[in-house]
Amino acid sequence: MGRRGVGSRGETKISSLSPLSPIPCLSHLSPLTFHLLSKTMAYQTWDDRYKRLVPDKIRNQGCAPQIIQHNEVTENAIVLIHGLTDSSYFMKPIGQEFYRNGFNVVIPLLPGHGLKDPEKKMASVNLAEWQNEVNFAVDCAKKLGKRVSIGGLSTGGALSVWKASINPDDITGGLFLFSAALDLGPGWGDAAERLLRFNPLVNLVDAVQDRVQVGLIGNNPYRYARMDTNGAARLSELIKEIEDRYRNKPKYSDINQPVFIAHSESDKAADIAELDVLFKNHPRKDKIQFFRIPKKDNVSHASMILVDNLLSSTGAILERKNPLFGEMMRQAVEFSKKHL
Numbered sequence: 001m002g003r004r005g006v007g008s009r010g011e012t013k014i015s016s017l018s019p020l021s022p023i024p025c026l027s028h029l030s031p032l033t034f035h036l037l038s039k040t041m042a043y044q045t046w047d048d049r050y051k052r053l054v055p056d057k058i059r060n061q062g063c064a065p066q067i068i069q070h071n072e073v074t075e076n077a078i079v080l081i082h083g084l085t086d087s088s089y090f091m092k093p094i095g096q097e098f099y100r101n102g103f104n105v106v107i108p109l110l111p112g113h114g115l116k117d118p119e120k121k122m123a124s125v126n127l128a129e130w131q132n133e134v135n136f137a138v139d140c141a142k143k144l145g146k147r148v149s150i151g152g153l154s155t156g157g158a159l160s161v162w163k164a165s166i167n168p169d170d171i172t173g174g175l176f177l178f179s180a181a182l183d184l185g186p187g188w189g190d191a192a193e194r195l196l197r198f199n200p201l202v203n204l205v206d207a208v209q210d211r212v213q214v215g216l217i218g219n220n221p222y223r224y225a226r227m228d229t230n231g232a233a234r235l236s237e238l239i240k241e242i243e244d245r246y247r248n249k250p251k252y253s254d255i256n257q258p259v260f261i262a263h264s265e266s267d268k269a270a271d272i273a274e275l276d277v278l279f280k281n282h283p284r285k286d287k288i289q290f291f292r293i294p295k296k297d298n299v300s301h302a303s304m305i306l307v308d309n310l311l312s313s314t315g316a317i318l319e320r321k322n323p324l325f326g327e328m329m330r331q332a333v334e335f336s337k338k339h340l
Helices: 031-050 087-098 119-124 127-141 155-166 191-196 199-211 229-244 272-281 326-338
Strands: 065-067 074-081 104-105 145-153 173-179 257-266 288-293 317-319
Touching: 031 127, 065 087, 065 288, 074 087, 074 127, 074 155, 087 104, 087 145, 087 326, 104 127, 119 229, 127 145, 127 229, 145 155, 155 173, 155 229, 173 326, 257 326, 272 288, 288 326
Parallel strands: 074 104, 074 145, 145 173, 173 257, 257 288
Antiparallel strands: 065 104
16 A cells, blocks of 8 residues: 555546645745646645555455556546446556546545455445545545546446536536446345335444455455455445435436436346436437447446456456446546536
């Protein structure tokens, strides 16, 4: 988790800025000095925030948060947020594609994720902690790019919609959604979603799982072995918080950023119908695109962002790659060039 020299092109950084930290006035500086100082501040604060993830806490370096950066403040920066039970690892292939096309890339790690001993933290994490992490990452990205986009997988996609909706002045670029969990899939059902919002039941299920020793750590080095009940409840809470914003207006009608959606018809975890609603209600039909993977291709929820098969330590395939990953990212990049 050590820090490499600031300014080396393409290096991965681990750095941070608390949203509450004061920002000095930089308006008197030359443009070049302003850009260099802004970037250095972003890395220093990133380091400060994530120094808690010392090697004895984080599961492995693949799970670590990262900044993938050019040797300058760029026109575009993007924040990419992983999904529930996942880690930053899963956003890095997408991040590399954006980096190769001129973006500076910020990949945070949501509290409770990517840890060697995650049970206690995942059982107690709250939605505000995840939202604060998103706010923090966006503040860092604002120092690395003139325009800031946001996107993510599953829960990360839902957090991206939340941020773009409540703070549109912060998200001045686009919204990139991969298997976004704006609603739970048909395998969950409305009743399950309502029960997940009932905290005593969530605590009971967690206690039973702890008693029978169904641990979160399995043979996947970058994702937990099961869905944490409290984490799922926080996702359900986030979905409701987004829904509540639209009681008196059409859903997602206030999202004015360009939106790129990638979703599979085979997704059983996140309902594709809710992405259809976003596509239908977006106020600018010329600034939204849906990369829809047909059911016949059998691309699962988690596989959407995999450029390669995910292997265990013995070489067994844990999760299969998305065979359309290259085309998906080609279209996402072309979308960004056209609309950002």
